Amino acid sequence: MAKKPLPILDLNAFAFDQGTVPDKALAELIKRRYKTQGPTSMLFYQEPLHIVRGQGTWLYDSKGTKYLDVYNNVPCLGHCHPKVVEAVSQQLSQLNVHSRYLHDTVHIYTEKLLATLPDNIDRLVMTCTGSESNDLALRLARTTTQKKGIIVSEVAYHGNTQMVTEVSPSSFKTQAPPEYVMTVPVAEVTHRGDGAADWFADQVYSAIQTLNDRGFGCAALLVDPIFSSDGIYSDPPGFLNKAVEIVHEHGGLFIADEVQSGFARTGDCMWGFQRHNVVPDIITMGKPMGNGYPVAGVASRLDLLEALCQEVGYFNTFGGSTTAAAAGLAVLNVIEEEGMLENSRQVGAYLKLGLHELQDQNHCIAEIRGAGLYIGLEFSEDGDVNRPDVDKATATLNLLRRDQVLVGTVGKYGNVLKIRPPLCFTRDNADLFLNKLGKVLKELS
């Protein structure tokens, strides 16, 4: 029996009202935090971390203890990558201003980024966050199609604005998304083999029918192409393509939310949608785009932007600033120069191999999914995917933290270990992680 779904955002949260920590300095910081930031201020782990320094794949706490970072994708090139730090610092000291003046770096960056995308995607709107990007994308889709319905995956998370929260079922704690939102399951794709694309297309088709019945029509299918919050569903590659065809046939658009799967993360290609052999109408980007400097964007087509701009004005103060462009450009350059895509592919494959070896020894691991350096490890009782073991996933997470390794959890039941290190993760890092994970699993067995 599946356990009751938990709110996805709370799975790895320190409980302010219940948690206690032995370290007095830490307890004091936690108290100050609650007293000034309050309930939105979630802290990771049963014993939160007091981090003071980061470098590459390592984070250091206030006592000098070092942690292997197998979680953070925002510093995609590694913490404090010197080339990004230098580019941003340099630009900050020279000119940090909005995009209403012309500036070369902004144009060099825009052209370089668009060159990585399909030919039909010819315009970039820079924003500041992935939430802003998805918020704008939904408006572009609705204005262009003159329809309202949105299809997302069952446990989707697309950001934090009002509109984007409405299409993020994982954010709801008590109620459900509004009626114009239809969710589709995704987990089954893993077990459908050659029939995966047809099966997923059927789910989407059924959702379109419901949206039509409700009078909304389907404005867009919006998905994270690696379905991270659902529990990381990457395979078989191509399982999205028939669903996208059906959405197009019914006058809807396809929005690829590349906040998670973009920027070489999946190892196979620069963008997650490319693994599925589909061409989006809108591509949204965020998190890793500036290696930690707030940079985000919406890539789309001229006709979509024109449709929106006839109705309303759009301007983003921090979006496309000279410094945002400098940060973004440095990230693209380093991905190329340091072979991050290839590293993501190779080390990702190596890591997966090691995880499969651990699976052979541990029946609690039901499935290993993912691509490149985005891997999910599903914990289930006796390896049965129908009996999710959230307790084991949570225990593993916190024991790994004790053993100086940082990961997260995701999925409908929170029973999937989220393995998503910076892209500079090495084989040595992978060995260390596998070794520590192996020990923790033994301890828990």
Next chain:
Amino acid sequence: MAKKPLPILDLNAFAFDQGTVPDKALAELIKRRYKTQGPTSMLFYQEPLHIVRGQGTWLYDSKGTKYLDVYNNVPCLGHCHPKVVEAVSQQLSQLNVHSRYLHDTVHIYTEKLLATLPDNIDRLVMTCTGSESNDLALRLARTTTQKKGIIVSEVAYHGNTQMVTEVSPSSFKTQAPPEYVMTVPVAEVTHRGDGAADWFADQVYSAIQTLNDRGFGCAALLVDPIFSSDGIYSDPPGFLNKAVEIVHEHGGLFIADEVQSGFARTGDCMWGFQRHNVVPDIITMGKPMGNGYPVAGVASRLDLLEALCQEVGYFNTFGGSTTAAAAGLAVLNVIEEEGMLENSRQVGAYLKLGLHELQDQNHCIAEIRGAGLYIGLEFSEDGDVNRPDVDKATATLNLLRRDQVLVGTVGKYGNVLKIRPPLCFTRDNADLFLNKLGKVLKELS
């Protein structure tokens, strides 16, 4: 007769489809811009600027021409303020990570910022942009009051998300805000003397009645306390207080959008609402908060945050990052150390005096409004506020740009010159500005 209102965001825009510029290099950059960014990418001035460097109150173009910046409030301490550049660069090289780990700077900053606010405001949620802040504020208000209606000023602009655009009448080009939004006029306050607060309260009361009649109720009155996009209405101080009382009496909340009027801008106090002797329930912040580094926030009360968090999760990846906190802290420190509030008050008063002298010689200036370093100069035919002269305002703006002085325009008709320099603006800067403005007005007379 008042001219037809123009979309506020377009008033100072270069027209891609009509504009031509003599400089070939500039024309080439403009072409690249349109081909890769498209219609959302607004450029300032009939002849756009190619800016390459900024320092203090100065911006420099690619030919080395220097411009006096009398417009930009994001670099509130001056372009590339060395202490902020250093603080941000230092933090970027040490640790740039989200807020799910504990970090001292984040807490030092939160406490320092909250200490500038009324006692009832005891919690800070850090976001990334003013738009995200207002989006969250509206949700806090609605969840807490269980009402939907929002009252804003007639030409309000509060940001760019779907929800915040809905409460930004100035963003609409063809349609009007939805029915749950009521707008109130503000311009009259200037002419009502002691009766200003009563008059404005009457407008708000009437809006509440309409919202009640429509079944929405009033969740919040949301205003920028200096009413910048409406045309800058600062006086008489206190004109907001009775309206806020009435909103509270009817179970609504008061949201002060301090994105424009906060951080010492008005010269009288740190926050715009303080000039009106009112205590908000929610305070939103943005633009100047990090002197250009993307930092924003929502300050509110524990009970409001708890109400929202019971329904949905909220997390902001870039909000409250170690670097955002370092940037914000440096800004607060420099405001104190360099006496920015006092400078805003003194130089603002000096500037206003000089503008009044110009008004004596130029009948086209109907009114001078504003506080501190946020001043509006209203152009009207023969000084009659009922005959807005948008052509003269636009001509003045573009001639000032020719003469190396940068300002903007705002207001319902776009006939108000927006004078809003960095807070380090000096008396010498003011003299230069007044001198050049005087010459332009003479040329136009």
